[in-house]
Amino acid sequence: MNVVTSEPSARDEGWPPRLVELYEQRGLALVRLAYLLTGNAAAAEELVHDAFLATLGRWDGVREPGPYVRAAVVNHCRSWGRRRSLERRHTHTAPAHAQLGADELWDALSKLDERRRTAIVLRFYEDLPDDDIAHILGCRPVTVRTAIHRGLKELRREIER
Amino acid sequence: MNDTHTTDFEARLRATLHAKAQDIQTPPSRVQVAAVSMSRSVALPTPSRRRPAAFAAAAAVVTSLLVTAALLRPSDDHEISTGPADQPGLASSLPSFDPATAPVVFTTTGDIEAVLDAYLRDRFPDYPAPGLSLSDVTSDGELATATWQLTGDGPTTYTGSIFLRQDDGIWGVTAATTTGVDLVDLINDGRRVHGRITSSAIDLLAVDLLDLNGEPVTGAPRPEGLPGANYRYGTAGDSTTGVLDVDIPVTNQTAVVRVQLVGGTLLSIAEIALAPPPTDGPAPGAGFVVWPNDATPALRSDAVATARSFAEEVVGQTPTSATADPEAPAGGPTWVDVDFGTTRVRILTAPADDGWVVLQVGDGGGTVTTDPPSVHPPAVAGAVEVEVWIDTVTGINTVTVPAAQLQDGVTLPTAGTDLRSIVAIYRGSQSQVIAVNGGHYG
Numbered sequence: 001m002n003v004v005t006s007e008p009s010a011r012d013e014g015w016p017p018r019l020v021e022l023y024e025q026r027g028l029a030l031v032r033l034a035y036l037l038t039g040n041a042a043a044a045e046e047l048v049h050d051a052f053l054a055t056l057g058r059w060d061g062v063r064e065p066g067p068y069v070r071a072a073v074v075n076h077c078r079s080w081g082r083r084r085s086l087e088r089r090h091t092h093t094a095p096a097h098a099q100l101g102a103d104e105l106w107d108a109l110s111k112l113d114e115r116r117r118t119a120i121v122l123r124f125y126e127d128l129p130d131d132d133i134a135h136i137l138g139c140r141p142v143t144v145r146t147a148i149h150r151g152l153k154e155l156r157r158e159i160e161r
Numbered sequence: 162m163n164d165t166h167t168t169d170f171e172a173r174l175r176a177t178l179h180a181k182a183q184d185i186q187t188p189p190s191r192v193q194v195a196a197v198s199m200s201r202s203v204a205l206p207t208p209s210r211r212r213p214a215a216f217a218a219a220a221a222v223v224t225s226l227l228v229t230a231a232l233l234r235p236s237d238d239h240e241i242s243t244g245p246a247d248q249p250g251l252a253s254s255l256p257s258f259d260p261a262t263a264p265v266v267f268t269t270t271g272d273i274e275a276v277l278d279a280y281l282r283d284r285f286p287d288y289p290a291p292g293l294s295l296s297d298v299t300s301d302g303e304l305a306t307a308t309w310q311l312t313g314d315g316p317t318t319y320t321g322s323i324f325l326r327q328d329d330g331i332w333g334v335t336a337a338t339t340t341g342v343d344l345v346d347l348i349n350d351g352r353r354v355h356g357r358i359t360s361s362a363i364d365l366l367a368v369d370l371l372d373l374n375g376e377p378v379t380g381a382p383r384p385e386g387l388p389g390a391n392y393r394y395g396t397a398g399d400s401t402t403g404v405l406d407v408d409i410p411v412t413n414q415t416a417v418v419r420v421q422l423v424g425g426t427l428l429s430i431a432e433i434a435l436a437p438p439p440t441d442g443p444a445p446g447a448g449f450v451v452w453p454n455d456a457t458p459a460l461r462s463d464a465v466a467t468a469r470s471f472a473e474e475v476v477g478q479t480p481t482s483a484t485a486d487p488e489a490p491a492g493g494p495t496w497v498d499v500d501f502g503t504t505r506v507r508i509l510t511a512p513a514d515d516g517w518v519v520l521q522v523g524d525g526g527g528t529v530t531t532d533p534p535s536v537h538p539p540a541v542a543g544a545v546e547v548e549v550w551i552d553t554v555t556g557i558n559t560v561t562v563p564a565a566q567l568q569d570g571v572t573l574p575t576a577g578t579d580l581r582s583i584v585a586i587y588r589g590s591q592s593q594v595i596a597v598n599g600g601h602y603g
Contacts, residue, residue: 027189032182045189061270079286105177124171125178138374142557143474149548149559150477156170157592 015056022065023052030073036121037077039110047076070126071136074118081114108158116151119144260304260324264373264434265333266417273298273305273325276332280323281309284337284421284430291426303327309337311428317362319422319429339429342366342420347407349435354378354416355408362403362429364422370409371417373434378411379469379479414460450518451526451582451599454552461516464489468497468508471519475550475584476501476597494520503593519599526583526600535570538585541596550584550599 015023027048034044051072055062062068109117118137122128130141137144269279277295281288292312299306305325312318321339325332347356360366370378407418419432452471453461461467464485472480482500489495494511509521527538538549544564549571551558558574564587573580584599 023189028185028187031189032185035185036178036182041185044185048189058270103177103181105174106181109177120174121178124175125182145557145559146474146477149561152170152174153561153592155174 016059018065019052019056019059022069026066026069030070033070033121033126034073034077036125037074037118038080043080044077047080048073051076067132074122074136078114078118104159105155108155111158112151112154116147116154119147120151120155123148260326260335263324263326263335264415264436265326265328265335266373266419266432266434268331268333270331273300273307273332276325276334277307277323280334285427287426300325305332309430319362321429321431323430336433337430339420339422339431342422342429342431344418344420344431344433347418347433347435349411349416353408354411354418354435356406358405358407358418358420360403360420360422362422364424364428366403366405367421367423368405368407369417369419369421370407370411371419373415373417375417378409378414378416379473414462414466450513450520451522451584451601452519452552454581461518464493464495464497464510464517467510467517467519468499471508471522472499472501472506476586476594478594493517501594503589504595506597520601522584522597522599524598526585526598526602529573529580529583529602530570533570534573536573536580536583537570538567538583539598540564540567541587541598543589543595544587545590546588548586548588550582550586552581552583554581 030048030051031044034047035041038044038047051069054072054076055065055069109120112120115137119133122133122136128136130144133144134141137147267276267280267283269276271279277298281293281295285293287293294310294312295307296310297306297308303326305327307323307325308320309323310318310320319339321337321342323334324336324338325334327333341361343359344356347354347358354370358366358368372378409416415434415436417432417434419430421430422428452475460470465483468483469480472478472483478501480499481502484498484500486496486498492512494509497508497510499506499508506523508519508523510517511520512518524539527536529536536549536551538547541547541564546561547564547567548559548561551560551571551573553574555574560571562571580602582599582601584597586594587596587598589595
């Protein structure tokens with residue numbers, strides 16, 4: 001395996017031009033999406049890179065790179081969240097509950113379960129319709145609506161405490 | 162329902178998300194990767210994710226991580242031997258395991274190598290670190306086996322087998338074993354998964370009981386101290402005796418028992434899918450029902466499973482128990498008494514073409530008027546607010562109204578003739594469910 005330790009960039013290393021273009025055009029937006037899904041800036045960038053690598057590995061079967069990479073980012077973020085839960089459990093530490101402060105809505109968002117948080121971010125940040133969110137989450141559109149409905153309700157209840 | 166309040170809150174949420182997104186100002190650093198062939202036989206580098214916290218801040222230095230991961234990666238190519246793919250170990254510890262028909266616990270597109278690689282990536286977040294490798298891949302074209310081995314920093318080497326079968330050209334993993342970990346006499350009797358798991362290792366023994374989507378089965382208990390809705394893993398964990406007795410309700414579904422040794426990171430994998438005994442086929446039905454009026458993957462193999470699935474998907478709450486009327490005829494219809502902890506709800510179920518369905522909940526959905534088109538669910542004492550599901554031929558709408566508004570009715574989004582069903586979920590002052598009513602209109 002030929003390992004490159006410095007320049008040239010991905011564009012020069014045999015990546016499909018369309019994927020490189022997507023990376024350059026949407027990279028920042030996807031890191032922001034991952035940040036909203038995880039609340040962790042460092043992890044967000046890494047997860048986006050992982051998503052691009054995963055996309056590269058399946059490039060032959062990718063028809064719509066934009067939605068595919070976005071779904072990959074969401075899935076990587078969800079896996080990251082699940083792994084965090086596993087680590088918390090096996091180290092017997094309590095989950096990191098955010099303290100409500102000036103950024104109370106953001107803090108309340110961090111307390112939502114992963115599915116509701118993901119549905120809410122995809123709806124209110126990415127402006128995706130129910131069907132698209134359902135496709136990404138692997139559930140029915142009505143389940144998305146319910147997740148959003150209950151997520152909003154939980155957010156309200158949290159910040160009204 | 163206060164629409165202005167709702168809109169304001171959603172606008173505030175939208176603004177918060179967009180403002181927080183601005184915390185990220187720098188575009189991601191450019192990816193530096195190994196020269197990558199699109200051939201399936203050459204695997205891609207993947208950055209290690211389980212790094213010490215002290216290095217987390219350096220995550221932006223993607224280049225070094227990718228290169229490190231590439232260097233850590235074991236041999237990319239595994240020569241596949243042809244011949245009988247023996248299934249060592251499983252036949253003795255799991256007499257019911259049939260390698261040719263066992264449910265698949267993991268699959269993806271690609272050949273055996275691709276499936277194995279993806280499987281290990283999925284089950285070991287750090288793969289290929291810390292020293293996880295594959296060998297002895299054997300296939301007869303229908304079945305395949307491989308040996309996995311993990312040699313970490315410590316003196317112990319963990320090893321086991323992975324079993325695959327091919328169906329319509331698609332390879333899937335049916336089971337994995339870990340040497341020293343026995344899944345002894347595990348049985349899925351349609352109501353519970355029970356049996357004993359033992360381990361000779363000193364590491365923590367983590368056991369998950371999942372459905373085929375990787376979600377905890379309905380009856381899987383959540384670990385103490387963590388909110389259940391937030392938790393994906395967690396039937397049991399033990400680090401002292403090396404013995405875990407499993408006895409978990411599963412309500413007639415295939416359950417995946419996944420056992421992993423944990424010692425700072427995941428060290429092993431042993432898992433198998435246990436299918437319940439077959440049930441009698443459903444009888445034909447007709448017309449609209451309360452739930453579901455669209456295709457749903459929810460478990461609906463019998464009256465209790467259907468009532469539970471309805472409770473989880475529509476009410477959004479896992480029942481503490483669900484009991485079918487013992488005097489109901491074998492082929493339904495069957496009333497199921499569902500206990501939500503805060504209240505009990507009776508749900509009428511019946512078999513249909515694609516599984517059981519819900520015909521009525523509680524006292525029914527109430528009356529429907531056409532001028533103006535509205536529905537009037539029954540009033541319930543003590544209710545503060547009511548979440549109403551309105552299922553029409555164009556889709557499902559949910560609205561939440563103060564309980565006092567029920568006497569005026571809930572406006573239908575479409576004409577009454579399009580209505581398929583209504584479900585009203587009544588909540589008390591603590592947002593607890595105190596009643597559920599529902600009926601169909603076709």
